[in-house]
Amino acid sequence: MKPPAFAYHAPRTTDEALATLGELGDDAKVLAGGQSLVPLLNMRLAAPAALVDLAHLDGLDAIEVSDDRVRVEARVTHERLRRHPAATDAVPLLREALDWVAHPVIRNRGTALGSIVHADPAAELPAVLSLLGGQVELATSGGTRTAAADDYLLGPLESDTRPGELATALVLPRPGVRTGAAFDELSRRHGDYALAGVAVTVTLDADLAVATARAAFIGVGATPVRVDLTDSLSGQAHDALAPADAVGLARDVIEPTDDIHATADYRRHLAGVLLERALTTAAGRAAAGGTA
Amino acid sequence: MTTNATATGIDAHDRVEVTVTVNGVPRSSQVQPRRLLSDFLRHDLRLTGTHVGCEHGVCGACTVLLDGAPVRSCLTFAVSVDGHELTTIEGLAAADGGLHPVQQAFRDHHGLQCGFCTPGFVVSACGFLAEHPDPDDEQIREGMAGNLCRCTGYTGILGAVRQAADELRATGDDPRQRTRDGATASGEEVSS
Ligand SMILES: Cc1cc2nc3c(=O)[nH]c(=O)nc-3n(C[C@H](O)[C@H](O)[C@H](O)COP(=O)(O)OP(=O)(O)OC[C@H]3O[C@@H](n4cnc5c(N)ncnc54)[C@H](O)[C@@H]3O)c2cc1C
Numbered sequence: 001m002k003p004p005a006f007a008y009h010a011p012r013t014t015d016e017a018l019a020t021l022g023e024l025g026d027d028a029k030v031l032a033g034g035q036s037l038v039p040l041l042n043m044r045l046a047a048p049a050a051l052v053d054l055a056h057l058d059g060l061d062a063i064e065v066s067d068d069r070v071r072v073e074a075r076v077t078h079e080r081l082r083r084h085p086a087a088t089d090a091v092p093l094l095r096e097a098l099d100w101v102a103h104p105v106i107r108n109r110g111t112a113l114g115s116i117v118h119a120d121p122a123a124e125l126p127a128v129l130s131l132l133g134g135q136v137e138l139a140t141s142g143g144t145r146t147a148a149a150d151d152y153l154l155g156p157l158e159s160d161t162r163p164g165e166l167a168t169a170l171v172l173p174r175p176g177v178r179t180g181a182a183f184d185e186l187s188r189r190h191g192d193y194a195l196a197g198v199a200v201t202v203t204l205d206a207d208l209a210v211a212t213a214r215a216a217f218i219g220v221g222a223t224p225v226r227v228d229l230t231d232s233l234s235g236q237a238h239d240a241l242a243p244a245d246a247v248g249l250a251r252d253v254i255e256p257t258d259d260i261h262a263t264a265d266y267r268r269h270l271a272g273v274l275l276e277r278a279l280t281t282a283a284g285r286a287a288a289g290g291t292a
Numbered sequence: 293m294t295t296n297a298t299a300t301g302i303d304a305h306d307r308v309e310v311t312v313t314v315n316g317v318p319r320s321s322q323v324q325p326r327r328l329l330s331d332f333l334r335h336d337l338r339l340t341g342t343h344v345g346c347e348h349g350v351c352g353a354c355t356v357l358l359d360g361a362p363v364r365s366c367l368t369f370a371v372s373v374d375g376h377e378l379t380t381i382e383g384l385a386a387a388d389g390g391l392h393p394v395q396q397a398f399r400d401h402h403g404l405q406c407g408f409c410t411p412g413f414v415v416s417a418c419g420f421l422a423e424h425p426d427p428d429d430e431q432i433r434e435g436m437a438g439n440l441c442r443c444t445g446y447t448g449i450l451g452a453v454r455q456a457a458d459e460l461r462a463t464g465d466d467p468r469q470r471t472r473d474g475a476t477a478s479g480e481e482v483s484s
């Protein structure tokens with residue numbers, strides 16, 4: 001179908017964008033890459049009175065890599081971030097997660113931050129933000145604020161983005177030493193939203209036994225479901241993990257539902273299988289010394 | 293970049309002039325903000341080679357090159373790409389009708405039956421081959437996974453992309469460029 005009529009604003013600067021969003025308040029939606037918003041408009045599931053398009057804005061396109069974090073501004077596409085070696089070396093989980101985000105053609109326009117604002121429970125980047133304890137920077141014409149992932153991701157397609165606000169950047173902390181990460185998922189066709197998926201980080205102690213382990217699942221709850229697996233895995237040798245307890249714990253915590261793509265039982269089973277694989281990969285990477 | 297769209301805004305039912313360079317030719321038309329790029333190309337510019345299947349980003353029939361990179365024209369508004377360059381399926385064959393190597397390869401490998409999905413596949417393949425001049429089968433599969441075909445079963449399409457990759461590597465031509473007059477793609481005999 002065709003999108004409903006909307007008034008259109010194309011600010012050239014961030015200040016102009018914030019002034020326009022401030023004036024329009026609840027009536028306006030930000031248009032970033034349009035890869036989630038335009039389907040909603042075409043299917044008439046959304047009908048905002050006005051769109052504030054970031055396409056003609058000069059700015060908000062930086063990727064900053066510093067000693068302790070990676071900061072990605074609002075206009076950076078999935079694909080540009082995926083091909084940014086400094087960013088994906090600093091947070092290797094980002095590279096693996098972005099490989100799973102949609103098809104290359106969608107990644108060419110969709111923005112990394114847009115997928116976090118959109119907060120699809122099956123999307124990869126909200127899980128990365130949640131697992132790594134990242135943040136979202138937001139601005140209004142009156143000032144700025146920073147929201148932690150857990151406070152920001154509220155529910156399915158619901159993030160704490162307030163009327164008049166523009167999300168300006170996402171921030172991911174760099175992992176510490178002897179920490180490995182991995183992302184695994186299953187979808188019907190590579191590039192489609194996952195039936196279930198998981199991101200994990202494993203940190204080893206000086207003897208290369210597990211010190212901490214955490215996972216964030218996608219597609220099996222209202223938001224990314226984070227599970228602390230440290231108690232189930234701590235002390236285990238990195239190359240002889242016995243993940244049965246961790247898998248059992250995770251399967252209890254997640255809340256998958258049935259839909260046309262898969263049953264809840266299948267998703268619960270799948271989540272455990274993916275977790276086991278991802279843990280093994282992440283522990284191996286941690287032991288290999290990198291922060292992979 | 294110049295654009296007619298402004299921060300002060302365009303009312304929902306007003307029209308604004310959008311100018312893009314399509315297949316090397318500057319084109320413009322007055323459109324409402326809600327005009328999808330796919331409809332802008334098809335209805336306003338009368339370039340009906342770009343097809344529309346699902347209109348929500350899933351089938352890939354509407355794929356065009358935006359500044360050289362493949363995008364979904366059904367998920368893009370015309371006003372958003374004011375001032376930019378587009379390549380559509382009409383921009384690939386030579387002026388004398390000689391097929392582009394990707395088109396020739398689809399023909400050689402029976403990479404099409406009804407042809408509805410073909411413009412999207414060919415344009416996606418051009419964008420893909422510009423990034424992956426020497427792809428392996430796995431990369432071709434993944435690169436084409438964003439496009440749906442209801443007829444062929446995909447085997448011919450994968451074969452076509454493989455042939456086009458070899459052909460384009462041999463000539464060194466940019467897959468996103470229009471084929472030159474007289475430069476007929478060599479093609480390949482495919483048995484059975
Ligand atoms: C066929 C298909 C498959 C896909 N598969 C996947 C997948 O497997 N995994 C995945 O993660 N995603 C997938 N996506 C979605 C894709 O990742 C989108 O790019 C992303 O979800 C949204 O980013 P965007 O820039 O396109 O945002 P838009 O569509 O422009 O916006 C989405 C929402 O966020 C708001 N918004 C965006 N940016 C801002 C901002 N800076 N400030 C305030 N509000 C903002 C908008 O107002 C809107 O409500 C898929 C999309 C399609 C069409």
Ligand code: FES
Pocket residue numbers: 343344345346347348349350351352353354355364365366367
């Ligand atoms: S018509 Fe655009 S993806 Fe189907």
Ligand code: FES
Pocket residue numbers: 403404405406407408409410440441442443444
């Ligand atoms: S040839 Fe008919 S849909 Fe592909």
